[in-house]
Amino acid sequence: MSAKTTTRTTPSTSPASTSMTTPTPTAMITAGAPAARTAMAEHSSAAASGISRGQALRVYRTEAWQELLKLLRIPIFAASTIALPLMFYVIFGIAFGGESSRGVGATTYMLVTYGAFGVIGAALFGFGVSVAVERGQGWMRLKRVVPMPPLAYFVAKVLMSLAIATIIVIAMSALGAIVGGVRLSAGQWIAVSFALIAGALPFSAMGLAFGYLVGPNSAPAVLNLAWLPMAFASGLWIPISELPEVVQSVAPFLPPYHFVQLALGTIGASEGGSPVVHAAAVLAFTVLFLLVASWGYRRDEGRTYG
Amino acid sequence: MDTDLNSKSRQGTVLAELHDATKTFGSRGEPVHAVAGVDLTVRAGELLAILGPNGAGKTTTLNMMTGLSKPTSGSARLFGGDPRDLEARQRMGVMLQASGVPDTLRVGELLTAFSGYYPAPLPLEAIIEGAGLHGLEKRQFGALSGGQQRRVLFGIALSGDPDLLFVDEPTTGLDAEVRRALWATLRDLADSGRGVVLTTHYLEEADALADRIIVLSQGRIIADGTPDQVKSLVPGRRISAESSVTAEQAAHWPAVHHAVHDGTRLELLVSEAEPVVRRLLAQDPFLAGLTVTEPTLEDAFLTLTTSAKESA
Numbered sequence: 145m146s147a148k149t150t151t152r153t154t155p156s157t158s159p160a161s162t163s164m165t166t167p168t169p170t171a172m173i174t175a176g177a178p179a180a181r182t183a184m185a186e187h188s189s190a191a192a193s194g195i196s197r198g199q200a201l202r203v204y205r206t207e208a209w210q211e212l213l214k215l216l217r218i219p220i221f222a223a224s225t226i227a228l229p230l231m232f233y234v235i236f237g238i239a240f241g242g243e244s245s246r247g248v249g250a251t252t253y254m255l256v257t258y259g260a261f262g263v264i265g266a267a268l269f270g271f272g273v274s275v276a277v278e279r280g281q282g283w284m285r286l287k288r289v290v291p292m293p294p295l296a297y298f299v300a301k302v303l304m305s306l307a308i309a310t311i312i313v314i315a316m317s318a319l320g321a322i323v324g325g326v327r328l329s330a331g332q333w334i335a336v337s338f339a340l341i342a343g344a345l346p347f348s349a350m351g352l353a354f355g356y357l358v359g360p361n362s363a364p365a366v367l368n369l370a371w372l373p374m375a376f377a378s379g380l381w382i383p384i385s386e387l388p389e390v391v392q393s394v395a396p397f398l399p400p401y402h403f404v405q406l407a408l409g410t411i412g413a414s415e416g417g418s419p420v421v422h423a424a425a426v427l428a429f430t431v432l433f434l435l436v437a438s439w440g441y442r443r444d445e446g447r448t449y450g
Numbered sequence: 451m452d453t454d455l456n457s458k459s460r461q462g463t464v465l466a467e468l469h470d471a472t473k474t475f476g477s478r479g480e481p482v483h484a485v486a487g488v489d490l491t492v493r494a495g496e497l498l499a500i501l502g503p504n505g506a507g508k509t510t511t512l513n514m515m516t517g518l519s520k521p522t523s524g525s526a527r528l529f530g531g532d533p534r535d536l537e538a539r540q541r542m543g544v545m546l547q548a549s550g551v552p553d554t555l556r557v558g559e560l561l562t563a564f565s566g567y568y569p570a571p572l573p574l575e576a577i578i579e580g581a582g583l584h585g586l587e588k589r590q591f592g593a594l595s596g597g598q599q600r601r602v603l604f605g606i607a608l609s610g611d612p613d614l615l616f617v618d619e620p621t622t623g624l625d626a627e628v629r630r631a632l633w634a635t636l637r638d639l640a641d642s643g644r645g646v647v648l649t650t651h652y653l654e655e656a657d658a659l660a661d662r663i664i665v666l667s668q669g670r671i672i673a674d675g676t677p678d679q680v681k682s683l684v685p686g687r688r689i690s691a692e693s694s695v696t697a698e699q700a701a702h703w704p705a706v707h708h709a710v711h712d713g714t715r716l717e718l719l720v721s722e723a724e725p726v727v728r729r730l731l732a733q734d735p736f737l738a739g740l741t742v743t744e745p746t747l748e749d750a751f752l753t754l755t756t757s758a759k760e761s762a
């Protein structure tokens with residue numbers, strides 16, 4: 145074997161040097177080593193204790209930056225996630241608003257329910273589908289063999305859900321105030337906006353659970369099948385009081401119902417029921433989804449994807 | 451080459467170990483034993499090739515060493531600890547067979563992000579140099595050719611300046627020139643005191659590169675030795691002819707490793723062709739359609755598996 149003798153005795157004349165674009169290993173070793181050695185001396189104490197705080201911070205920042213880049217480079221995904229609930233609100237909330245509900249105008253009531261619809265949808269799809277797809281592609285496998293705290297990957301995705309939720313809530317509030325004649329006190333605007341945006345957190349957990357339960361190809365379809373009826377039955381499209389009684393009796397078993405009641409409570413338009421109960425329900429569902437997700441994360445070990 | 455410039459661990463230090471490791475998939479129904487009891491040790495300064503046909507358990511073996519997969523029984527140790535520990539991962543580099551890197555991220559962004567995970571990464575310039583990524587920094591991953599994407603994955607594996615590098619079928623899809631260059635890089639890494647483990651189904655690749663070859667078949671190690679030792683186990687020639695000589699007869703001739711007869715043709719794997727051909731022609735005057743060819747790797751595995759069964 146000529147390759148063996150060539151590479152072992154005279155690496156500098158290895159076939160690599162015949163082309164500009166192919167690797168030149170000798171150059172790599174000489175260029176890389178001194179700097180790496182210096183860096184290693186500087187970091188020796190940090191390496192011994194695992195991961196330094198500064199480095200952890202850098203990793204979290206890089207993950208978030210990567211998520212943002214992925215989002216911005218295919219803008220149609222984010223655009224459709226944002227535009228769909230706004231469109232729904234304009235058509236069903238403002239144009240066909242109808243009677244007032246629970247003492248507030250229809251456009252105000254619908255601002256909260258369609259706002260919730262947008263925030264939950266963004267968390268479910270932004271999180272669930274992207275986790276399912278990236279598991280399928282093998283991106284998660286690559287992340288699992290590098291010294292990245294797994295949490296950094298998930299925190300980055302939660303941040304993106306929060307960012308999109310913020311955009312949806314601000315845009316919808318502007319539409320409501322300008323076109324729909326929604327009038328709220330400053331305190332109410334702030335309270336309802338925070339409540340809605342915070343919804344990205346529990347429903348990111350739900351998206352994560354879905355991401356680990358469904359395969360990469362079926363994820364969008366399965367999620368739509370689960371999400372759209374759930375949104376309807378939770379009273380996100382039509383006020384819950386106007387839904388058939390059967391549906392009303394199902395609603396308390398659906399996490400979006402409890403969330404939207406909490407959000408409606410900030411403007412005094414909830415259907416009743418203690419906010420403590422709703423909050424406890426949302427929390428319980430979140431814990432359940434996180435358990436499912438962590439089970440899925442462990443199950444992925446040694447699988448074809450993961 | 452200045453070998454002490456960047457020597458890493460002391461030569462011979464144990465970097466990774468598998469002890470009687472097994473991996474079984476599908477608990478219900480019919481369990482598949484992907485790896486059925488493997489013992490192996492990787493030392494600093496050693497380039498170990500895991501050779502085997504598709505489905506032999508090469509990738510599963512690698513996955514157990516890198517912590518991607520937990521052994522069903524037995525144990526896996528990396529740098530003396532659990533392969534899944536952050537500390538262990540900081541010292542290894544892994545090039546997976548397929549990694550779904552998001553298409554929209556640029557090469558430079560990927561390399562920066564991955565080096566950021568390590569306490570003492572290689573400088574970006576060194577990674578680009580070592581993986582041959584010059585001029586590709588601004589390109590999106592999805593816009594690269596298959597071979598270029600493989601090089602990015604190699605660059606990611608190098609980014610942490612690893613003590614131990616795992617590469618799963620690194621040269622699949624690379625053209626001859628790039629493959630040679632990658633071989634040279636891997637060889638240099640081992641010579642500088644790092645450990646390198648690669649899987650391959652090319653005997654030629656294992657022979658050109660490795661200090662030690664482990665041959666896997668159906669989840670078991672059927673040969674373990676230097677390239678010369680392993681090559682000596684592989685038959686020299688494959689003889690095929692329409693003949694009335696039965697497989698049972700031929701199997702007892704000297705130099706014959708393996709014999710089958712499908713009703714028309716007699717197929718032999720032999721260490722030396724000439725004496726066997728002479729004897730065939732002498733025994734069967736009506737012999738026709740004689741061919742003598744280089745045995746394929748599958749032939750080699752057939753002989754190795756047969757001898758493994760016989761000695762068991």
